[in-house]
Amino acid sequence: MTRRVARRLADLVVVFLGVTLIIHLMVFALPGDPIAALGGDRPLAPNVVAELRERYHLDEPVLQQYLRYLGGLLQGDLGTTFQGQSVADRMALRWPVTITLALTAWGIEVLLGVLLGLVAGLRAGAVSDRLILAGTVVATSIPVFVLAVSAQLWLGARLSWFPVAGTGEGWPTAYLLPAAVIAVFGLASVARLMRGSVVDTLRTDYVRTLRAKGLRERQVVGVHVMRSSAIPVLTFLAIDLGYLLGGTVVVEGVFNLPGVGQLLFQAIRAHEGPTIVGVSTALIVVFLLTNLLVDLLASVLDPRIRHE
Amino acid sequence: MTDPASAAATPDATLDNAPGSAPGRAPVLEVRDLTVSFRVDDGRAPDVAAVRGVSFDVLPGEVLAIVGESGSGKSVSSLALLGLLGRHAVVGGSARLGGPGQEPVELIGLDRRALQDVRGRRVAMVFQDSSGALDPVFTVGFQLDEMLRRHAPDLSRAQRRDRAVELLSMVELPDPAQRLRFYPHQLSGGQAQRVMIAMALACDPEVLLADEPTTALDVTVQREVLDVLRRLRERVSTSIVLITHDMGVVADLADRVVVMRAGEVVETAPVRQLFDAPRAAYTRELLAAVPRVGTHERPSGATESARPALAFDELVVEYRDRRGRAVRAVDGVTLSVRPGEIVALVGESGSGKSSMGRCALGLAPVTSGTVEVVGTRPGHDSPRTVRAARSRVGVVFQNPAASLNPRYSIGESVAEPLLVHAGLRGAELERRTAELLESVELPAAWVSRYPHELSGGQLQRVSIARAISLGPDLLIADEPTSALDVSVQATVLDVFREVQRSLGFACLFISHDLAVVDELADRVAVLHQGRLVEAGERTRVLGSPEQDYTRRLLAAAPVPDPAEQATRRATARS
Known part of the structure; x- marks a missing residue:
């Protein structure tokens, strides 16, 4: 087990280096000059530009910039924005919003997705199964943007069930609606994955054995079918948590939630290289860590992985 | 132990009194006119009949073999008895369960909860693919314990553990206490099948339905599992219904045999009588088709050539x-x-x-x-x-x-x-x-x-x-x-x-x-x-094999002849 964790951590370092390098290169390749943009419509004096370039090391080759950035990271420094703010400080204010939003959405996915999938799987072919299946198809085919705006209009503005925008009312009221909107897509996938998994498990010989042992159906499903079916679903849920943390851009925009997604969006628009790299790096770390965690959880659930 | 010879010596005259009935003792399980058909396309297509009017008795302590080829309905019959066929199956007829001193119960048409009480406790099953029949994500100990917890709720945790160890040693699994912590994938096919048998016997069932229990195993492993089953007969009173296609296994273990074909019983007879004087034409065909090691001379088509193929x-x-x-x-x-x-x-x-x-x-x-x-x-x-x-x-x-x-x-x-x-x-x-x-x-x-x-x-x-x-x-x-x-x-x-x-x-x-x-x-x-x-x-x-392993391999495969199989057993024991 320890060897497994060590190996996974080593993998994690390699992936981390690769992904941050790619982001660095991509930010560098963005069209437009951020220093020139700082001056607005008025062109900056050449000596000012040169000084700014030197201060932010923009005159160095990209690889050298990357290594310098990594060096800073090791000392806990995520870099400085062109306005002179610390990237870490800017993110610190926004993380709680995004994390709350993502975790709320994830919770909705886990609860509803697993439940709907289980019901559909246990009644494969019945009316309830078909309804759930049709529902998931509809849900996945609506663009997040459309869903977000309509939800805001109907449930927020017209019916006033939820606040229209902002985080003023705190958790859960302010977060439920945007969380539900981003959860819909993953929810449909979770439900379908769970359904297939349950159907497969119910067909196995060992479920027949459990029934032949005289176990109550509640035990067969609750103890055995649930655990076996959860293993593939869990892997998806882990990847999805990463997606939720990074993919809240649109929803944070629509509902005006001051989260990391919004920060990233603004940074990309303003060519804020250090912020883009900083936010992305943080998201990657979160993503890699959740994956590691789920891998370990899967090996707890499935002894065959553990003894590999 | 019931010797196949003594079973064969019982008078056969009473055999034909009622379809499938057996002489003497009151049966533990009495199956009459069992029919199973499957609904196709929710009734839009005609039903497919899998089992038609099958009757047989299972006597206390005996091994009753049900033989037949694929599609003969032998497995379907056994699954039907416990209501394990799923919702597309329509089961008719009667199956009365009631060993000596046990409350009689009609299995066909029994409601779900009552049936769940019968499964495992009064009628247990062992399936063909032992590794697939155990839940891969729980330990062997958990799965044994679960069975005991369900049917013997009075036992304490420690008592259940002792019983589990006892069961595993009964099926001759080495280090039974340690094996409790094993997961199914850590066991070989033969060991997993022994665990299945131990689990099936956990609550001293009246009848054990064993569906092709050794078919997926190698011959030497099959031999070990058959040995375990054979010795169990001396220690537990459970009647065994052995469902198989292998005439060698039948000859080795069964007291009486039911031959099935296309959903119907073709012949029911004591094992020796079946092999010595099969009455039904199909039984004769089936026996004739079984290949046997005879090593008669035969010309070889090989040609001497400089280069081998x-x-x-x-x-x-x-x-x-x-x-x-x-x-x-x-x-x-x-x-x-x-x-x-x-x-x-x-x-x-x-x-x-x-x-x-x-x-x-x-x-x-x-x-x-x-x-x-x-x-x-x-x-x-x-x-x-x-x-x-x-x-x-x-x-x-x-x-x-x-x-x-x-x-x-x-x-x-x-x-x-x-x-x-x-x-x-x-x-x-x-x-x-x-x-x-x-x-x-x-x-x-x-x-x-x-x-x-x-x-x-x-x-x-x-x-x-x-x-x-x-x-x-x-x-x-x-x-x-x-x-x-x-x-x-x-x-x-x-x-x-x-x-x-x-x-x-x-x-x-x-x-x-x-x-x-x-x-x-x-x-x-x-x-x-x-x-x-x-x-x-x-x-x-x-x-005349020279090597010990070849001899073991030859000896392990059961021969479709009860008399010779008994002789082999006797020589193996001495």
Whole structure:
């Protein structure tokens, strides 16, 4: 087990280096000059530009910039924005919003997705199964943007069930609606994955054995079918948590939630290289860590992985 | 212990009083007019009848064998008794359960909760695929404990643990206390089957339904599990219903036999009577189809030739496991097949016999040593030569349903090699395809049929037709009849022998079944854990084996003859 964790951590370092390098290169390749943009419509004096370039090391080759950035990271420094703010400080204010939003959405996915999938799987072919299946198809085919705006209009503005925008009312009221909107897509996938998994498990010989042992159906499903079916679903849920943390851009925009997604969006628009790299790096770390965690959880659930 | 001889000695006159009834003692389980049919398409298509009016009794402490080929309804009947068939099955008739001193209960039509109380506690089941029948994510101990917790709620945790250890030692599993912490994948197939048996016996059921309990196991392992079952009869009062297709297993273990065919009981008789004087024509056919090791003389089609059709020289095959460690599948085997000769490669699973077959086809890595196939040496000669040689090698695999493309008609499958290698087109191709189908005794008019329209035996004949389409010099046959019923196996083997005699190709025949090998092969090579144990003329190896392992292998396969099986048991014990 320890060897497994060590190996996974080593993998994690390699992936981390690769992904941050790619982001660095991509930010560098963005069209437009951020220093020139700082001056607005008025062109900056050449000596000012040169000084700014030197201060932010923009005159160095990209690889050298990357290594310098990594060096800073090791000392806990995520870099400085062109306005002179610390990237870490800017993110610190926004993380709680995004994390709350993502975790709320994830919770909705886990609860509803697993439940709907289980019901559909246990009644494969019945009316309830078909309804759930049709529902998931509809849900996945609506663009997040459309869903977000309509939800805001109907449930927020017209019916006033939820606040229209902002985080003023705190958790859960302010977060439920945007969380539900981003959860819909993953929810449909979770439900379908769970359904297939349950159907497969119910067909196995060992479920027949459990029934032949005289176990109550509640035990067969609750103890055995649930655990076996959860293993593939869990892997998806882990990847999805990463997606939720990074993919809240649109929803944070629509509902005006001051989260990391919004920060990233603004940074990309303003060519804020250090912020883009900083936010992305943080998201990657979160993503890699959740994956590691789920891998370990899967090996707890499935002894065959553990003894590999 | 009930000796088969004494069972046979009971008067047979009473046997015919009622259908399926047995003399003397009151039955533990009385099945009358059991019918099972399956609803198709929610009733839009006519129901399919799987079991029609089946009646039999299970007496206290006896082993009742239900034999039949696939589709005979033997497994369906047993699953129907416990209501395990799912919602598409309609079950009728009666099945009264009630051992001595037990409350009688009618199983058919019993409500779900009451049925759940009967399952496991009064009637337990053991299935064929033991490794698949245990939940892979829970320990053996948990799964045993679960059974006890369900049916014996009065026991304390410690008592349940003691009982679990006792059960595992009853089925002769070594270190029973440690095994409780094992997961199913850490057990071998035979060990997993013993755990299944232990679990089934946990609550002292009146009846144990064992559905092909040893079919998925190697012969020596099968022997061990049969031994365990046999010794259990001396210690527990449970009656065993043994569902099997293997007449050898029947002869070894059963007291009485029910023969089923196409959903109906054909014959019910004490075991000796069934083997000595079968009354039903079908029983006689079934018994005649069972291959037996007899080692009678037979001319060999082998020709003396400078170059063998296939030669392995000090062959070593290694695979890498997930951690990159080398696992040696074949360990320094030297063996050759002369033109026109059938050499059988015999061994249990993991012996390396299939790896050797794959080597001959160029599908397995040769770690060291050489393989020479129809005059070429893959890895030494140019790829072009090797590829050209490949068209002179045919192959037949175990599962014909999986080795034929389901979207090709059987005509297309057989014609494909002719099209690719021989360049035949049009009428010439059609004529040759028809000829090939006829040579394996299939009507030429079937060319446009698809695999799903054919039975397993017919499909295997199509595979043979495809393998011989180019007139190969060498044929690799990997367990070609293992997935087939005995009577089907007999016809496929006939076809195979016929085709080999007329075409005279050399053949490497891979099999675990010594009786099949005895019917077909000229020479026999025995493999064990990747090493060649013994090789030689068939009559010599099977008739007077020199090596201990060959002898064990021969002794492990139960023979379809209760008297001889009893003698073997007696000699094994002394």
